[in-house]
Amino acid sequence: LPGDHLSTIQLLLTTLRDQVVRSEFVSKTAKIHLFGNPALRQLSLLYNWAGRVDVAVDSQETSEGEQRKEGRRLVRQLVHDFLLELCCDFKNGINFHDKTFGTSGKNMNQVLHRFLLDLRQANRDPLLAQLVVRVLKACPDLLNRYLSDVPFSFSPRPSAQWTDNMALLTEIYRSQPDLSPVFDLPDPRPAEEVVSMVMVSAVPSVVRPVAAQGIKHADPSVVSPVAAQGIKMLPDINTIISAWQASRKQDKTTKSSAEPQTDVLSDVEGILHVLRLYQQVLPDHFLQSNYDFGKLLHDAAAWVVSRELTLPWLHVVNILGRLPKGRIRWHKEEKGLRTACYQLMQVFSGTSDLQVAMETRKLLVKVLGDTGLFDHTMAETELWLRHLRLLETSEERDHVLMFLDKVLTRGVRNPYPFADKVAEMTIEASTFTAGEVSSTEHDLEATPDLNASPDDEDTLEDARQASSSLLPFSAFVPALLEDCRAVIQKVVEGTAPPAVVNDIHGFLTPAILDLLYSQTDPVPLCLTLRQHLSALHSEASAPSSKLPPQPWISDCSTLAQTVSEFLPAIEVPRIETLPCAKLVKKLEKDFAGGLNEASGEARRGLFQLMRSLDRASLEDVAEPFLHFCLKVPCLRRATTLIKKISKGSSSRCWEWLLVP
Secondary structure, eight states: TTTOOOHHHHHHHHHHIIIITTTSSOOOHHHHHOOOOOHHHHGGGGOOOOOOOOOSSSOOOHHHHHHHHHHHHHHHHHHHHHHHHHHOOTSSOOOOOHHHHHHHSOSOOHHHHHHHHHOOTTTOHHHHHHHHHHHHHHHHGGGGHHHHHHHHHOOOSSSSHHHHHHHHHHHHSSSSSSGGGGGGSOOOOOHHHHHHHHHHHHTTHHHHHHHOOOOTOOOOHHHHHHHHHHHSSSOHHHHHHHHHHHHHHHHHHTTTSSSHHHHHHHHHHHHHHHHHHHHHHHHHHHHHHOOOTTHHHHHHHHHHIIIIOOOHHHHHHHHHHHHTTTTOOOOOOTTBBOOOOHHHHHHHHOOOOHHHHHHHHHHHHHHTTTTTTTTOHHHHHHHHHHHHHTTOSSSHHHHHHHHHHHHHHHHHHOHHHHHHHHHHHHHHHHHHHHHHHHHHHHHHHHOOTTTHHHHHHHHHHHHHHHHHHHHHSSSSHHHHHHHHHHHHHHHHHHHHHHHHHHHHHHHHHHHHHHHHHHHOOOOHHHHHHHHHHHHHHHHHSSOOBOOOOHHHHHHHHHHHHHHHOOOSSSSOOOBBBBBOHHHHHHHHHHHTTTTTGSSSHHHHHHHHHHSSOOOHHHHHHHHHHHHHHHSSSSOHHHHHHHHHHHHHHSTTTGGGGGGG
């Protein structure tokens, strides 16, 4: 055949293709007998055809040399297309599908196996290499057999031949599907058998020693290509994410049935562990992926909250914590889903697992720091997170977390107006304190130099910018207060239930007071609170009717009283309410009715009512409340109320109740 005329080759290959390979009347057994190894070996020789061009070829070249070159290219392509169909097409070809992927020990494609071994130039001829790659892709059961018997040496060494061999090996495994076709088999199989079949194409036996020897080789020209090719053979991040999504889908299906979920959750944890290893060893793979890794939180959070499964959450938190700033859209609102930041706060505030709380807190500190609301005040995040952990009921957590999530979502879009508000209060506080100080030295320092040059003015401006960068408290505080006023306005108008603002203020007031007492100079925060309370007074106080007693109003009175203690010269307005006489009588009746045997929910309702009282009314129920506290264990809310009563009471009998 290698010496026959071009017309003969064309006639032979066309006839064999149309009358034998594609014929419905020729069985696969007959084809195998016809295309045995001698016949296939003769056909492979046509890749080096050197016969005569006796027919016109489709070429504009007229010289004899160019005609022979074009004829040789035509013959190579003809025999290549013929062999691809003969060796790779399960319908018309001579190959068989091995459902065990070669793990049974039986060789179902012996003819193709011997034929591939006869292709000694596959590492140098691109068409022969493509033929080998395509056959092994169609028949993965031949992978290990071919690589074990092929005469090419894959032992690492600095030579051109070894480089060619490795290029062929890389192409072979690059052509294999990312997800093994084992998973498409209809019949269920034991896990050990499935793993063995997957390993045929995932981790070939010949690659392991080659990689181990190549990485340890002394010659850099060997180490570099081995490492590069090894990385290329790994599945990309999107493939692993697809496996994650498939496992999640299977988990949802299993959850709705009575089948055990252990295997599914084991797969999920394994996939997340692989993602963590990728991130540590190949961080560039994460940067190349456009997947929103924040979506991992939604599934993992559901596992923690509903099933108390912590390991997937810990994997996800560690993955997200290592991603660069801006890679996760923490505050993006998606249809039907909470933001990723909400999921973090939900798990952090509700989990009883200390490791989950600790790892989530680390990530939350990073997320809050990236909002721009805590610039130069990062230590303040610990205070807010500490109070977030004190939320008790699921309803309380839901109200507070939704409120905080909205504040952060709005603040992260433009934190600068809130930072400007802090700077404005700081400047006003410096003016306020300067009026109180009668020191001559201070007055001299505060007096500007009227003879200052333009350069001196620039220096003064730089000094003002430097001082404003060191804020006494975060821009998160005015953002919180502004959104809190909006919620209170809805409650006053009757478009929102009072329980929402009561829960929000139950979280906000103790945290603000802790922040206030931690200030080196409390005046800027006091001025901010005074401005907030003045705005509330003008919005919530109706000229014709007063509001009924509510916990949030009592909390505002507590804030006003505290601000007045720091700034006695400044009047702080308070919201007036209806008398508390009816509420006091109800509480006295409840205390006398044996609430010591009531549930924790009833006790929380009791403390909620007491939060609604003003200071004078609290003094009226002080004695029965004291007897109540002596009979039952105090809840956290009771401690807050005791502090509030004892602060304005002449009796010192409260003090011992505050001892831990």
